[in-house]
Amino acid sequence: MSEHDDYMDVIAMKKVYAFMLLSLLLVVLAACNRSSETIRVLVPEGTPAMAQTLIEHNKPDIAGVDYTVERVSGPQLLVSAFTAGSHDIIIAPLNIGANLASKNAPYQLAAVVTWGNLQLISDQPIDDIASLEGRTIHAFGMNAVPGIVLETVLDHYRDTHDFTVNYDATNAQQTLTKLTQNPGDIALVAQPVTTLAAGMLDEVYTMDLAELWVDALDLPLFPQAGVFVHERVSVDAVNAYLDAVEDSVAYALDNPASVGEMAAALDYPFSADLIEASLPYSRIAFKRIADAHAAVIAFFEVLMSADPELIGGALPDETFYWSFEP
Numbered sequence: 001m002s003e004h005d006d007y008m009d010v011i012a013m014k015k016v017y018a019f020m021l022l023s024l025l026l027v028v029l030a031a032c033n034r035s036s037e038t039i040r041v042l043v044p045e046g047t048p049a050m051a052q053t054l055i056e057h058n059k060p061d062i063a064g065v066d067y068t069v070e071r072v073s074g075p076q077l078l079v080s081a082f083t084a085g086s087h088d089i090i091i092a093p094l095n096i097g098a099n100l101a102s103k104n105a106p107y108q109l110a111a112v113v114t115w116g117n118l119q120l121i122s123d124q125p126i127d128d129i130a131s132l133e134g135r136t137i138h139a140f141g142m143n144a145v146p147g148i149v150l151e152t153v154l155d156h157y158r159d160t161h162d163f164t165v166n167y168d169a170t171n172a173q174q175t176l177t178k179l180t181q182n183p184g185d186i187a188l189v190a191q192p193v194t195t196l197a198a199g200m201l202d203e204v205y206t207m208d209l210a211e212l213w214v215d216a217l218d219l220p221l222f223p224q225a226g227v228f229v230h231e232r233v234s235v236d237a238v239n240a241y242l243d244a245v246e247d248s249v250a251y252a253l254d255n256p257a258s259v260g261e262m263a264a265a266l267d268y269p270f271s272a273d274l275i276e277a278s279l280p281y282s283r284i285a286f287k288r289i290a291d292a293h294a295a296v297i298a299f300f301e302v303l304m305s306a307d308p309e310l311i312g313g314a315l316p317d318e319t320f321y322w323s324f325e326p
Helices: 002-031 054-059 075-083 094-101 145-155 172-181 193-198 211-217 234-255 258-264 271-283 289-306
Strands: 037-044 066-073 089-093 107-115 119-122 136-138 164-166 186-189 205-208 223-230 286-290
Touching: 037 075, 054 066, 054 234, 054 258, 066 234, 075 089, 075 094, 089 094, 094 107, 094 223, 094 289, 107 234, 107 289, 119 172, 119 193, 136 172, 136 234, 145 164, 145 211, 145 289, 172 186, 172 193, 172 205, 186 193, 193 271, 205 211, 223 234, 234 258, 234 271, 234 286, 258 271, 286 289
Parallel strands: 037 066, 037 089, 136 164, 136 186
Antiparallel strands: 089 223, 107 223, 107 286, 119 186, 119 205
16 A cells, blocks of 8 residues: 555545544534423413413423423324324323323322313303203213313203203304303303303303312312323422423413513413403312322212213322322
């Protein structure tokens, strides 16, 4: 081999080393420029989203963790996320999380953020249970939580009263539309649709299903949406997120106008004024699972009696509940 060939080999090796050094430098710089952990959060539209609006708006880097939030409408995308494990944290109805956990979705319930947010409304008085007789109740969620809650309450009175319930809608907005088309009927709704009705009807009369649930059935207020965490998420990241949600809920209840403006800036499907007006009645309240456990069990027992498949055929065992403490 000639001296020229040796020289060219040395030059080639230097290029290789230079390329390797540059590649390593780029990797190091990329690692330095990103958070130590990125957490993907999935949230359903409506009241559960308002529990975390402050986080979504401010996009905080919490204890070195970057939380990115995606909002979706309807249960199908929540189910898909649980099944695929695509998101690190999912806020979802408790029965959906329990059902999919029974099918080995690797998520645990860490907290509850919404409670008892279902109402009956009408444009004519509904003063007591007797006033529901002879009138059609337009409902949604047959064989799901809204329908189960409604039927459980009505069953308590069916020995002495007759009720007509039509499951002719897929959500609360549609039941409100049914009411506007059929004056004198009754609609099963939830906030913020209850407040929305005030701007669409001359009069709005309300019956709170949560109050009937607690008073007539002697049960704890039923939990609705909870925070589910994937098993891959670090304890520190989960605790930091739970603390942030607790702060976000407190802020929303103390500053509904501010949260309404934040939600409008984030293109929520409700106006800032509607969110401001509905938040005080939305029953968002943060409780870690240690404090919500008894109410969750009581609610699951009702669902088991109505339709065991709603929660996967059996009460979840203790592995369903996230047990770490801060």
